[in-house]
Amino acid sequence: MRFVFKTDYNQDIKLLKHGGYWWSYGALLAVMIAAPYLIGSYLQSQIVFVFIYAIVGVALIILTGFTGQASLGHAAFLAIGAYTAGFMQSKGIPFIVYFPAAAIITGAVGAMVGFPALRLSGIYLVIATIAFAFIVEEILARWESVTHGNEGMRVRTLDLLGQPMPRDSDAFYFLCLLVLVGSILLALNLLRTPTGRAFIAIRDSETAGKSMGIDLAGYKVKSFAISAALTGMAGVLFAHKMSFISPEMFTLLLSIEFIMVIIIGGAFGVHGAVLGAIFIVMVDPFLTALKDDVPVLGASLASSLGMSPEASGKLRETMSSIGSAAGLKGAIYGLIIMMFILFEPYGLYGRWLKVKLFFQLFPLYKKATFKRQKTYVKSERNR
Amino acid sequence: MLDFIQQLVSGIALGCVYGLIALGFVLIYKATEVVNFAQGDLMMLGGFFVFTFIGLIGLDYWLGFLFAVCGMAVFGMATERILIRPILGYPQFSIVMATIGLGYFLRSLAGMIWGTDDLKIETPFSSGVLKLGDLVIAHDKLSVIVATVILCIVLYAFFNYTRMGTAMRATSENMLAAYYMGIPVKRVVSLIWAISAAVAATAGVLLAPITFIHSNVGLALGLKAFPAAVLGGFGSIPGALIGGLIIGVIETLAGFYLPQGWKDVAPYVVLLIVLLVRPHGLFGPSMRKKV
Secondary structure (H helix, E strand, O other), rough: OOOOOOOOOOHOOOOOOOOOHHHHHHHHHHHHHHHHHHOOOHHHHHHHHHHHHHHHEEEHHHHHHHOOOOOOOOOHHHHHHHHHHHHHHHHOOOHHHHHHHHHHHHHHHHHHHHHHHHHOHHHHHHHHHHHHHHHHHHHHHHHHHOHHHHHOOEOOOOEEEEEEOOOHHHHHHHHEEEHHHHHHHHHHOOOOEEEEEHHHHHOOHHHHHHHHOOOOOHHHHHHHHHHHHHHHHHHHHHHHHHHHEEHHHHOOOHHHHHHHHHHHOOOOHHHHHHHHHHHHHHHHHHEEEEEEEEHHHHHHHHHHHHOOHHHHHHHHHHHHHHHHHOHHHHHHHHHHHHHHHOOOOOOHHHHHHHHHHHOOOOOHOHHHOOOOOOOEEEHHOOO | HHHHHHHHHHHHHHHHHHHHHHHHHHHHHHHOOOOOOHHHHHHHHHHHHHHHHHHOOHHHHHHHHHHHHHHHHHHHHHHHHHHHHHHHHOHHHHHHHHHHHEEEEEEEEHHHOOOOOOOOOOOOOOOOEEOOOOOOEEEHHHHHHHHHHHHHHHHHHHHHHHHHHHHHHHHHHHHHHHHOOOHHHHHHHHHHHHHHHHHHHHHHHHHHHHHOOOOOOHHHHHHHHHHHHOOOOOHHHHHHHHHHHHHHHHHHHHHOOOOOOHHHHHHHHHHHHHHHHHHOOOOOOOOOOOO
């Protein structure tokens, strides 16, 4: 086990704590850069979705994980970013302008949502963000001169300084990777600044933070604005990736999916956003496999174990009928959420940390290290 | 003018529907400070239960009603035991997410078991109207209004005048202190989930002739009932009814007088405005923060 002996503050807040980080993250980056040349186009396209979901995940971690403000309205921010891109592009504005513009507009809207958040907390905030998302969805469906209403809107190929980037190209992959790495660095650097520490103070105790002189209102609005702006950027990429956007893509269910990203990944660290995004995006290919491959595999396994051909054929039919049942995705999503909250509250990244610590401390690992503190419920009305 | 009154009445009927579902939210919140996002889906499940008892098994309406309500009460208790009790006491948002997951799960499961078609049952309220002068109220809507008002009064009395109700309020105030005072906290929480699921089942049965029974009906109505509960101030039983009425009336009037598209948004706009002015809803207790 490596022990870093810290002698000054700058060492404490360094992003790369020791040499090992250079190796591991450098290797990860190298793999991600090499990936388009090694994998098929389907997988590459899935990875682009992972990048986009991970950007939203990072945005949510800044808001929920760091600042402790819940939001079920992030699909609306994504929609605003996507529609800004679509509209501005159709007016002939270049990408280099509308990409930051989408971030700024979404950030401004996020700040506006942040203002009610000053007075609301807990469940009232959740419902306010849901209400906001509904209103945005309805505006998108009705403001036809800009959004083309429910018919949806085509988004043309991304054009970066005269360089076309089709949605399946390697160039688009690298652009998404770049934005993701940028937003991760932003989140990590944010944590090293007074702003980030103020966010965490607000999460842990608003009262304590306030009495330490933290301007609650300002920081909450900032947190909402940063989170929304990042989501808006993801929205631009999302629009180009889908190449078609319509209001029904940005429903409450998408917001819930985003929250699932950070619940599954673990909301306390940026790693969680990426792990959660991988998990969520890969549920779909997994379901397809469940529908197509698993029944065949199960049947052949059964017949090799000495089952009669009719019985194994019947088994295959039953399994594929379960696999293709309508709404299976919803059931699996629901189960995943409940299982993670019940059994793995720190998410996949928490599991990784536990495994790592187990080997670091090898015979001395104690299960209680990661035990959640259970508090008795006290009325939030008095808090 | 008659148009307006007719709209108002149908708004009130719709509001009672929302109020009835909102009651379930409020009950659980009032006793345990847990927000149950799956309330609409419990209602939906209640509808399917009654369809099973009446439509498939062929029981009498009232008997099927009773069985559905009891069945859902047991189901609510089981849900509490399996899903909620292990995470009670953790941050509220994780419990909210767990119930969202539960809602997802129940929706898909119901779709898989009972199919995705609109189902219908024959009820004594299915046909027939009540005429008051020129006003017309269908019996099925009237049954919802009456049931909502009765349930509100009964539950309000239960919370304020019985030993168990007092125990529930104490539990919500401070679980540990309630436990020290000899209140069986676990049983209280179980019971409130049973009651809330039973209320949801009642809503599901009464709504069956109006909205039909479908696996997505819970989500749609739940998302409208939720603002109703918030508007009334989460945790206030009369608030749930009044919040529901406000949302229902606004929605109906907006659909009638305002351009298309306002119908669905108007309740949320009003909700946001109310929350800006009164962050704890209309009837919520506005207490100061204590350190």
